[in-house]
Amino acid sequence: MALELVTGYWGMEHVTAEQDADLNAGIIGSGNYVLNIGEKMRAEAVSANQVRIFDGVFMAYGRQCILGDGEYEDITIENGTPGLLRNDMIVVKYKKDEESGKENATFAVLKGETGSVAKDPVPNKQDIRSGAFESEVPMYRVKINGLAIEKIEPLYSIPMTNDDLSNRVSELDYKRSIISTESSVEVNSNHNVVSRSGKIVYYKLQLTTKKEIKSGDKIAQFPNFAFPSESVPFFTIALAGSRLSRVVGNVRITGEVIVYDTIPLNANVVISGTYITNN
The missing domain is CATH 2.60.40.1830 (Phage tail base-plate Siphoviridae RBP, head domain)
Structure with a gap:
């Protein structure tokens, strides 16, 4: 392998998703983030078994996923059990087809165990940069108490923008x-x-x-x-x-x-x- 000029003209298309992701991860970080734009992918329970995620940008391993301005997606949560607790986890599920190399990302729900004590399910958080074909990146913990969604807790961080950093320095x-x-x-x-x-x-x-x-x-x-x-x-x-x-x-x-x-x-x-x- 040799040094490769990414931001340069080759006379052909050559910039890859992996290279773009590396740039994002190098600037923002390789963790799971929601960027400070739009509704910041906030989540709210719209019924006893449905969570709505609003517009924003999610990023993990430098890979950017977006819900456009004004858009939202409803995610179904399996009904709870009266008198018992359960923690479900909303994840961003990444998949790469091993033959074609095509990639996609969707929201998915990992169901936790029902009992007197709630425990988080364990996501398959594999390193995409290292070549994983599937990865489940945590986004929200949904705490279910009986038949009700009691709380929705974010499992990501929101990085500061350059404006945020400038204002923080001045303070x-x-x-x-x-x-x-x-x-x-x-x-x-x-x-x-x-x-x-x-x-x-x-x-x-x-x-x-x-x-x-x-x-x-x-x-x-x-x-x-x-x-x-x-x-x-x-x-x-x-x-x-x-x-x-x-x-x-x-x-x-x-x-x-x-x-x-x-x-x-x-x-x-x-x-x-x-x-x-x-x-």
Whole structure:
């Protein structure tokens, strides 16, 4: 086998369902999902032995199944037994014909055992990507109490869209502040910031020394929200004229920025980094 260009022109049809499924699974995941669109394949009991599934998109192993906008499908559940419990399972049943290779998917019901305690039936959830010719992917658990459908429980997850993720990031605890510096350095305020989003802290100091900085000197102070859980080391270069010199230091758990090398007068230094804090 050799590398194959999928999204490219060959002069013939060549993209397969397997390749499309791999792309879906790589982006969304290979589990069983209902996408966040339309009615999201919600289910409701319309009678004592019938469940209606509304429009949406179901995906498993990257394979996409759809009920179009405004469509629905009714699924028959076998009647329950008075005074007893039963769990049935609505699955998406995948089949592939071994001779022709044709594939299809349908809703099916796996009947559970009737008794004083309800137990789930076991679906034949085989890996389609590995070549399975049949697979039963769980979608809903239907809890039957006596003659009534008591509850319908989803057995899939709904992945977040890119919009969902963007909104979630913007809702994170975001803080930003100018870094306080000592009189021994002069800073460019546009490059003198520390910010925190969730537990991630990013900082950048762009400064020029106004006097020689000695080993152990403090040059800046971070605000409380940016205190690290443990000392965070940094390494950078100081440029004084044509002379380069090494600068190492750390951000202490008290927020103090300390250097451990001598930095000459009028040296330009950029210190930046990212760390995770539990404070």
